[in-house]
Amino acid sequence: xxxxxxxxxxxxxxxxxxxxxxxxxxxxxxxxxxxxxxxxxxxxxxxxxxxxxxxxxxxxxxxxxxxxxxxxxxxxxxxxxxxxxxxxxxxxxxxxxxxxxxxxxxxxxxxxxxxxxxxxxxxxxxxxxxxxxxxxxxxxxxxxxxxxxxxxxxxxxxxxxxxxxxxxxxxxxxxxxxxxxxxxxxxxxxxxxxxxxxxxxxxxxxxxxxxxxxxxxxxxxxxxxxx
Amino acid sequence: xxxxxxxxxxxxxxxxxxxxxxxxxxxxxxxxxxxxxxxxxxxxxxxxxxxxxxxxxxxxxxxxxxxxxxxxxxxxxxxxxxx
Numbered sequence: 001x002x003x004x005x006x007x008x009x010x011x012x013x014x015x016x017x018x019x020x021x022x023x024x025x026x027x028x029x030x031x032x033x034x035x036x037x038x039x040x041x042x043x044x045x046x047x048x049x050x051x052x053x054x055x056x057x058x059x060x061x062x063x064x065x066x067x068x069x070x071x072x073x074x075x076x077x078x079x080x081x082x083x084x085x086x087x088x089x090x091x092x093x094x095x096x097x098x099x100x101x102x103x104x105x106x107x108x109x110x111x112x113x114x115x116x117x118x119x120x121x122x123x124x125x126x127x128x129x130x131x132x133x134x135x136x137x138x139x140x141x142x143x144x145x146x147x148x149x150x151x152x153x154x155x156x157x158x159x160x161x162x163x164x165x166x167x168x169x170x171x172x173x174x175x176x177x178x179x180x181x182x183x184x185x186x187x188x189x190x191x192x193x194x195x196x197x198x199x200x201x202x203x204x205x206x207x208x209x210x211x212x213x214x215x216x217x218x219x220x221x222x223x224x225x226x227x
Numbered sequence: 228x229x230x231x232x233x234x235x236x237x238x239x240x241x242x243x244x245x246x247x248x249x250x251x252x253x254x255x256x257x258x259x260x261x262x263x264x265x266x267x268x269x270x271x272x273x274x275x276x277x278x279x280x281x282x283x284x285x286x287x288x289x290x291x292x293x294x295x296x297x298x299x300x301x302x303x304x305x306x307x308x309x310x
Binding site for chain 2: 130
């Protein structure tokens with residue numbers, strides 16, 4: 001009983017603090033100078049049509065590298081935790097004909113959509129993280145439909161490691177050429193074209209591969225121990 | 228925002244609150260996982276209404292899609308009902 005009262009009290013406090021934030025920062029008002037700068041000069045400075053992508057990959061590029069590292073650590077920790085643990089085996093039922101047939105046709109389409117999302121990250125909403133997760137969810141469908149299906153761990157970790165190393169190398173190239181880590185050393189091009197915005201598409205393709213391989217590895221680890 | 232959108236958003240937020248209470252109260256963890264997926268789905272619609280399509284697509288892919296799948300896998304390893 002006391003526990004529940006404490007939980008309710010915690011939520012009331014949380015609500016009050018959120019209310020005070022919303023009260024002083026109303027929707028649709030620009031109060032920060034830096035946000036105004038991104039909106040006004042973002043496209044001119046980076047050549048990216050999607051300002052969010054420009055902020056994530058170029059203005060705050062170092063944070064994104066950190067995010068990718070945190071994701072990598074979390075996936076590795078999960079693998080380490082599950083390694084060696086054996087669970088009671090439950091009987092495996094093969095999925096129905098409808099599910100497995102539908103999965104066979106939908107799987108390539110989901111992969112295609114995920115690839116579209118991360119290749120066009122600088123033009124349309126989306127980017128490396130959602131694109132990679134969409135690809136991983138295609139593999140989730142595959143694992144659900146074909147319970148015996150295996151994905152080689154070697155391929156996954158090779159993809160993941162290569163993408164991560166190439167990301168850091170891209171950053172270091174910027175350091176060598178323009179004296180700043182993750183600087184945009186490629187030509188900006190015309191905003192709105194597929195080959196524009198310098199290194200943004202390059203980095204988002206790498207992040208897409210990395211996140212997709214990592215998340216598929218997480219799913220694979222969780223599935224693996226079921227035997 | 229026009230009043231129609233405000234009514235629509237209010238209904239969505241009510242659904243979200245309902246799903247939250249279900250997730251909190253229920254002893255069946257599968258129901259809890261599914262209702263937290265519902266919360267993410269509604270949140271992604273709300274982000275779209277607030278003109279943040281980038282966040283909406285991420286929330287739909289990660290919150291509603293992959294997280295629910297991972298939780299279901301974890302539930303299969305542990306127990307379905309809370310003691």
